[in-house]
Amino acid sequence: MTTALLRFATAGSVDDGKSTLVGRLLHDSRSVLADQLEAVERVSLGRGRTAPDLALLTDGLRAEREQGITIDVAYRYFATPRRRFILADTPGHVQYTRNMVTGASTADLAVVLVDARKGIVEQTRRHAAVAALLRVPHVVLAVNKMDLVCYAEPVFATTAEEFIAYATDLGIPDITAIPLSALTGDNVVEPATHMDWYDGPTLLKHLETVPVSHDLTTRPARLPVQYVIRPQSAEHPDYRGYAGQLASGTLRIGDSVTVLPSGRTTTITGIDALGEPVDTARAPQSVTVLLADDVDVSRGDLIAAHPLPALTRDVEAAVCHLNERPLRAGDKVLLKHTTRTVRALVREVSHRIDTDTLEQRSGADGLNVNDIGRVVLRTAEPLALDSYTDNRHTGSFLLIDPADGTTLTAGMAGGRCFPFRGDRTDA
Structure with missing residues (x-):
């Protein structure tokens, strides 16, 4: 029997012990x-340590990243008898907060680490805000280094209460706080021996049992076209197929679909998967579909089933700005949505969010690196956009610098930055 898969991301400020926890x-x-453990033991011994420094299992890549070799997210793959895991290990420095967007964009859960001695800091709030912005459904507050505060329950309770109140205001639906010590192993995999006041799960047990669903077939069918296949061979003289990865939903032979942005409606007459004809395709399969009518379809078009996404040139979105170059009203950019790239104009930076207070600040000065805010865009061509809340894949996009192709901003279409229970604006 195949075990379930959990994708989760880790985040925490520098020196909070995230490397040791992982x-x-x-x-x-x-x-x-x-051989990995032997290498860690050898290096630890060379540094005068009597026990393996488990942070070395991840710090090698992190050191390379901070030296400018790479600043990408590090992925770890592991499994237990109950579940398989893909861990996105994101860096802790504030200038790399943008990398958490990459790590959390596909995550079902985020582990936000804090140092029990320091409590909630600005970076903690920023990481929680990014998790909320990307609609990560489950967040774990890992209060680390409890051994350095004598395993005091009041320290944990105060930190957990502050974080849960903040995360609840962000609209995060499920928040779990766990006291632990990565150095000693308390409540990481094995239950703590020094915190008899805590009766909740260990971190691993929570990761193994948190409910997740990857059933993309419950949403309307969306197939972004990546490639048009026309072999023009003697064997298949009239073959014209439209290939891509099914982002959501299910497609069957005989289904009525609409090609966007043209709006032409047609019927599926064939589906090929892995070179073989099939009757049904389900997300996230990569498939080629054949259509009944001679419809003009090209890369960047979207083959969709009802209910159809909104077709618009005016895009309102929550964004996280990722580039050192500021994003300002009047900027000309490229907008990449699924397989489609169009020219766009930043008409307005509506506001940016103060992640400390959750207040909406003026967007007149634009967005700087790591800022979260809301923008209004005007595109040169219509886009078929779902709300990000409804569909992470077809509701997200990137803004790109047309001059050099660098990524500027990650965007989530529709709605507010966070599902606030009430509006908060500065006076």
């Missing part, structure tokens, strides 16, 4: 190869 999780769940 290392401890991998080590104590027996997900570290023998």
Whole structure:
């Protein structure tokens, strides 16, 4: 029987112990190869340590990243008898907060780490805000280094209460706080021996049991066209197929579909998957579909089933700005949505969010790197956009610098930045 898959991201400020936590999780769940552990033990011994420094299981890549070799997210793959995991390990420095957008964009859960001695800091709030912006449904507050505060329950309770109140205002639906010590292993994989006042799950047990669903077939069918296949061979003289990865939903032979942005309606007459004809395709399969009518379809078009996404040139979206170059009203950019790229104008930066207070600040000065805010865009061509709340894949987009092709901003179409229970604006 195939075990379920959980994608989760880790985030935390510098020196909060995230590397040690990830290392401890991998080590104590027996997900570290023998040669890797031997290498860590050898380096630890050379540094005068009496026990393996588990942070070394991840710090090598992090050191390379901070030296400018790469600043990408590091992915770890491991499994237990109950579940398979893909861990996106994101860097802690504030200038790399933008990388959490990459790590959390596909995550079902985010682990936000804090140092028990410091409590909630600005970076903690920023990481929670990014998780809320990307609609990560489950967030774990891991209060680390409890051994350095004598495992005091009041310290944990105060930190957890503050974070839960903040995350609730952001609209995060499920928040779990766990006291732990990555250094000693308390409540990471094995229950703590020093915190008898805590009766909740360990971090690993929570990761193994948190409910997640990857059933993309419950949403309307969306197939962004990546490639038009026309072999023009003697064997298939009239073959014309439209290939792509099914972002959501289910397609069947005989289904009525609409090609966007043209709006032409037609019927599916064939589906090929892995070179073989099939009757049905389900997300996230990569398939080629054949259509009944001679419809003009090209890369960037969207083959969709009802209810159809909104077709618009005026885009309102929540965004996280990722580039050192500010984003300002009047900027000309490229907007990449699924397989379609169009020219766009930033008509307005409506506001930016103060992640400390959740207040909406003026967007007159634009957005700087790591800022979260809301923008209004005007595109040169219509886009078929779902709300990000309804469909992460067809509701998200990137803004790109047309001069050099660098990524500027990650955008989530529709709605407010966060599902506030009430509006908050500065006076």
